[in-house]
Amino acid sequence: MAGRFNGGDLRSILDHQLFHDGPATASRAGEEHSLQPGTGGWSGFGRRPPS
Incomplete structure (x- = not known):
């Protein structure tokens, strides 16, 4: 196709x-030996930043 x-x-x-x-x-x-970056970057997802 491409x-x-x-x-x-x-x-x-x-x-x-x-x-x-x-x-x-x-x-x-x-x-x-995985090329996947892992899920650590999602650890703060959905949390509100400190005010």
């Missing part, structure tokens, strides 16, 4: 990964 790839590009990428990089193993990011 026009970033042409018709055969996805197939080409997948073929390259399969034949040149070898099969990939599944991996999951743990809590110690």
